[in-house]
Structure formats: C-alpha cells, structure tokens
Amino acid sequence: MPAHANKSRSLVAVSRVLKGAAVHGGAVLGLTSHRALDLVAEVQRGLPYGAFERFQEHTRLPFGQLATWTGIRERTLARRKREGRLQPDESDRLLRAARLYSSALRLCGGDAVLAVAWLSAAQRGLGGERPLDLAATEVGTAAVEALIGRVEHGIPS
Numbered sequence: 001m002p003a004h005a006n007k008s009r010s011l012v013a014v015s016r017v018l019k020g021a022a023v024h025g026g027a028v029l030g031l032t033s034h035r036a037l038d039l040v041a042e043v044q045r046g047l048p049y050g051a052f053e054r055f056q057e058h059t060r061l062p063f064g065q066l067a068t069w070t071g072i073r074e075r076t077l078a079r080r081k082r083e084g085r086l087q088p089d090e091s092d093r094l095l096r097a098a099r100l101y102s103s104a105l106r107l108c109g110g111d112a113v114l115a116v117a118w119l120s121a122a123q124r125g126l127g128g129e130r131p132l133d134l135a136a137t138e139v140g141t142a143a144v145e146a147l148i149g150r151v152e153h154g155i156p157s
Contacts, residue, residue: 025099030054039095047091049081055098059116070097071136100135103148123147125157 026032026039029051033039056066067074070093072086080086086094101115108114119131125147126134134140150157 025095025102028055028058028098028102028105029094043091043095044088046085046088047094049077049084049086051091052077052080052086052094055094055101058112059101060112061116065132066097069132069135070094096138096141097135100131100141100144103145104131107148107152119144123157125150 026034029047031039031042031047031051033042052066052070052072056063059066061069063077064074067077070090072080072090072093076090080090101119104115104119105112108118119135122128122130126143131144131147134144147157
C-alpha cells in the first residue's frame with residue numbers, strides 16, 4: 001500500500017477521534033462547535049466560565065471534587081468566575097474531563113447518576129483505582145478511556 005494511503009487513513013482516524021471528542025465533550029460544556037479545529041480555537045482563547053458551571057450541572061459533582069478532577073484550584077475558579085473565562089490550559093483540562101464524562105455516560109446508557117457512580121467507584125480494570133482519581137492527568141484519562149472501550153466491546157477487564 002502506498003505511504004500516502006496510510007497517511008490519509010491516519011488523518012481520517014484522527015479526525016474521527018477529534019470530532020467525537022468535540023461533539024461529546026463539548027456538548028456537556030454547552031459548546032456548539034462540532035468541528036475539531038473550531039474547538040481547538042475555543043480552548044486556545046479560553047472557555048467561558050459558564051462551561052465549568054454547565055459541566056457541574058451535568059455531573060452534579062460537588063464543586064471541590066470537580067475542581068480536583070480538572071486540576072483547577074477552588075480559589076482560581078472563583079477568580080475565573082469574576083473574570084468570566086478560563087485560561088487555555090484550564091480549558092483543556094475541563095474539556096478532557098467532559099470527554100471522559102461523556103464516555104462514561106455513553107457506557108452507562110445515558111444515565112448521569114450511574115456514570116458518576118462508575119467514575120467514582122474503584123474499578124478492577126484499573127488496578128482497583130477510581131477513574132476520577134486517575135483522570136487528573138492525560139495518561140490516566142487515556143487508561144480510563146481504554147477501560148471504557150474494553151467494557152463497551154465486552155472484553156473482560
């Protein structure tokens with residue numbers, strides 16, 4: 001197979017992943033963009049603080065727990081609320097959390113309470129760790145997403 005065909009397939013695969021992240025993660029934040037590049041631009045500008053509030057409404061998690069999950073200190077969030085906008089790195093972490101929550105929501109058939117319960121419970125497929133504890137980093141989030149994928153495909157974990 002020609003090298004350009006492999007490259008083209010890779011770009012299509014990456015585009016699908018990004019589109020899925022944009023649609024699923026962005027939707028629970030109240031973002032309207034469905035294009036990955038538009039979402040990148042929004043994150044680089046910094047998401048509006050209201051995106052954090054919408055995420056909290058969706059998850060129903062306590063403010064402090066959501067702050068820990070996104071890696072944004074509570075005092076910083078209070079300041080961002082006054083300013084009206086998150087910083088780009090904070091926006092990226094919020095979108096990562098929203099993407100993971102959306103994956104858990106899909107796993108749990110759209111049941112928000114069950115999705116949060118799953119994220120909050122120790123999972124054997126994660127060595128007994130809670131997904132929320134691992135999800136504070138990109139590597140941990142990837143591990144949780146991989147577990148969700150295995151469970152969705154019926155692979156024992």
